[in-house]
Amino acid sequence: MIPMKSFLPLAACALLASRALAAEDALVTTAWTEENLNNDDVRVVEVSVEPGVYERGHIPGAAHVRWHTDLVDTVRRDIVSREEFEALASRLGITPETTVLLYGDKNNWFAAWAAWVFTLYGHDDVRLIDGGRGKWEAEGRPLSQRPFRARPTEYEVTEVREELRAALPEVVAVAEGDREGQLVDIRSSDEYSGRIIAPAGVAELAVRAGHVPGAVNVPWGRAVDPETGTFLPEEELRALYAAEGIDGSEPVITYCRIGERSSHTWFALHHLLGYDVANYDGSWTEYGNSVGVPIENPSGSVWTGQ
Amino acid sequence: MTPRSSSSRQRWAALLPVAALAAGALWLSGPSAPAIPDALFVLAMGTALGVVLQRSRFCFFCMLRDYFEERDGRGLLGILAALAVGSLGYLVIFGAWLPDPSGRYLPAGAHIGPVSWVLAAGGLLFGWGMALSGSCISAHLYRLGEGSVLAPVALLGTVAGFGLGFLLWNRLYLLALHDAPTVWLPDHLGYGGSLGLQFLVLAGLFFLVRRRRPGPEATVEPGTSPAGDSLFHRVFLRRWSAWVGGIAVGWLGTMLYLRVEPLGVTAQVGSLARRATDAAGLLPERLNGLDGFPGCATAVGESLLRANGLLVVGLVGGAFVASLLAGQFQPERKHPLAFAAALLGGVLLGLGAMLSLGCTVGTLLSGISAFALSGWIFAASMTLGVATGLALRRRLFFWD
Numbered sequence: 001m002i003p004m005k006s007f008l009p010l011a012a013c014a015l016l017a018s019r020a021l022a023a024e025d026a027l028v029t030t031a032w033t034e035e036n037l038n039n040d041d042v043r044v045v046e047v048s049v050e051p052g053v054y055e056r057g058h059i060p061g062a063a064h065v066r067w068h069t070d071l072v073d074t075v076r077r078d079i080v081s082r083e084e085f086e087a088l089a090s091r092l093g094i095t096p097e098t099t100v101l102l103y104g105d106k107n108n109w110f111a112a113w114a115a116w117v118f119t120l121y122g123h124d125d126v127r128l129i130d131g132g133r134g135k136w137e138a139e140g141r142p143l144s145q146r147p148f149r150a151r152p153t154e155y156e157v158t159e160v161r162e163e164l165r166a167a168l169p170e171v172v173a174v175a176e177g178d179r180e181g182q183l184v185d186i187r188s189s190d191e192y193s194g195r196i197i198a199p200a201g202v203a204e205l206a207v208r209a210g211h212v213p214g215a216v217n218v219p220w221g222r223a224v225d226p227e228t229g230t231f232l233p234e235e236e237l238r239a240l241y242a243a244e245g246i247d248g249s250e251p252v253i254t255y256c257r258i259g260e261r262s263s264h265t266w267f268a269l270h271h272l273l274g275y276d277v278a279n280y281d282g283s284w285t286e287y288g289n290s291v292g293v294p295i296e297n298p299s300g301s302v303w304t305g306q
Numbered sequence: 307m308t309p310r311s312s313s314s315r316q317r318w319a320a321l322l323p324v325a326a327l328a329a330g331a332l333w334l335s336g337p338s339a340p341a342i343p344d345a346l347f348v349l350a351m352g353t354a355l356g357v358v359l360q361r362s363r364f365c366f367f368c369m370l371r372d373y374f375e376e377r378d379g380r381g382l383l384g385i386l387a388a389l390a391v392g393s394l395g396y397l398v399i400f401g402a403w404l405p406d407p408s409g410r411y412l413p414a415g416a417h418i419g420p421v422s423w424v425l426a427a428g429g430l431l432f433g434w435g436m437a438l439s440g441s442c443i444s445a446h447l448y449r450l451g452e453g454s455v456l457a458p459v460a461l462l463g464t465v466a467g468f469g470l471g472f473l474l475w476n477r478l479y480l481l482a483l484h485d486a487p488t489v490w491l492p493d494h495l496g497y498g499g500s501l502g503l504q505f506l507v508l509a510g511l512f513f514l515v516r517r518r519r520p521g522p523e524a525t526v527e528p529g530t531s532p533a534g535d536s537l538f539h540r541v542f543l544r545r546w547s548a549w550v551g552g553i554a555v556g557w558l559g560t561m562l563y564l565r566v567e568p569l570g571v572t573a574q575v576g577s578l579a580r581r582a583t584d585a586a587g588l589l590p591e592r593l594n595g596l597d598g599f600p601g602c603a604t605a606v607g608e609s610l611l612r613a614n615g616l617l618v619v620g621l622v623g624g625a626f627v628a629s630l631l632a633g634q635f636q637p638e639r640k641h642p643l644a645f646a647a648a649l650l651g652g653v654l655l656g657l658g659a660m661l662s663l664g665c666t667v668g669t670l671l672s673g674i675s676a677f678a679l680s681g682w683i684f685a686a687s688m689t690l691g692v693a694t695g696l697a698l699r700r701r702l703f704f705w706d
Binding site: 051052055147149 | 402413565
């Protein structure tokens, strides 16, 4: 009889192989996620914006983060504070070594916002489940209604990467040519051109239409496969942005209306292509309301005061 | 024609709504179906609800009137049963969705509304509307399936009442609603304490309503053979006890909350009214804060038909099937003034439901099941409205 012991290294090897995840894989597949639901080094977190979506069925073992209250400051217009983020991460039971897998509804937009906030607060090992909730459901993978339970940790933020966030003065400086950088407007071409201020069904929260001078328009949806919602292969992504002059040679700033869809593009540029990129979360609802900043409005729509 | 042959013809006619519901189900599973999640499930639950409401005569107004005028509390036991089953069911769901109730969150989508005098006024108006029109909104819906001639008029009034509510909304929001507290009992008492308190109140109400006039148990519907004791008779001809209906309603409400949204019957009516007033150019540009409140009276769906619409379609269809099987599809001739009362009552129902963000089903049943103080406030003020409205009805309704 072969002693049991001799199997152990083999078993450990197999275990490692199934759990191995290269550090550069900022995207994981739904299949990989399903295989790793019991992996202690991994924490799956759902960030869906629609209330009740997580509760009525989530990826088994996934924790829940609410974009409206957990990732933003509910009084000031700001992202969640450092202390609040530490409390949140502690509730999720993660440590700085945990691999955080994010997914959510609405094309992973809000999960991408979470990925941006996690990265901003120095948690580098953060990945998106490619295709998000939509793909998981479409593939008929299991959902659970069991509550999330984890031993809380004492998470400490050791580094805040402010350079990943752009503020209005920087954006204006880039627009006026006083600062090196490129701007990517990821809204629809109608919003970009100034024909409309906001997409249908969304409040017009800006008093001017158009875009930041010099910004190129690459709607977020062009970075994904329209069928599955998964990101395009790296080479296609690189070509997509290069065609608009965004090749990583200069720092990039992404923006949209409130900064959540642009997190999606920020994720592609930062985590998938490795460019130097900041997300401008003030976005058009701040810029389009600011006094004295330059605006390009190719559609020629002008304020009529009505 | 003997009543018997007429009722057996009705029984066969039940195949028509069954076929219509089946066709609807086929459409919902086909390629041109509207993008409503769990559409088939909602339609099925609505149909079951319609059958239950019709079979057990689950009409809040009739139950209250039996109690106030006949001292017969059997109907009200149905409501208490629904609340008891609903509370237990919601507790099971809450325990999974929100293990810690004392935190910063409310359970997703539950009908926990703001508590203010507007809610109490809404309940009172709703109670008057019930007394004038002869039912609450859910009962008017199931009575559509019984061929009631007053129900369509009352429901038309309800749509108008909702419109009226939208016109008043902004003023009331600034007066009272913007800082009205949203009181969720488990936030203060925990789950155990809330369940204990709620069951204590339900037990107290049980002892209050059980003193009923001794009388024969509900026997046989008119027009059916008293000899029938087959299962068919028991299920499809004889009226179910209200408490049986109540248990079923509580269970259906729990299942719907678990899978889709809390049970309610006015969201579709409300969104139609909002569309209509908007199309007529009457709606203010903004309804302050309305879409931020949970409840059934709010948000216009992006599409015309929403999950709640399917529930209502199923409800009417199920009640139609049940009433045909029981030979209870009986349109009646009514005094012209009865139509006027139904219309006016309907307006009060709509206005009351809009101000309370729901009706006897959404705010009362689903709200109390969710341990919302707003549900209890609405229940109390609605009951007061029915009690005072009944007195008015006795004086005015000479045709009754």
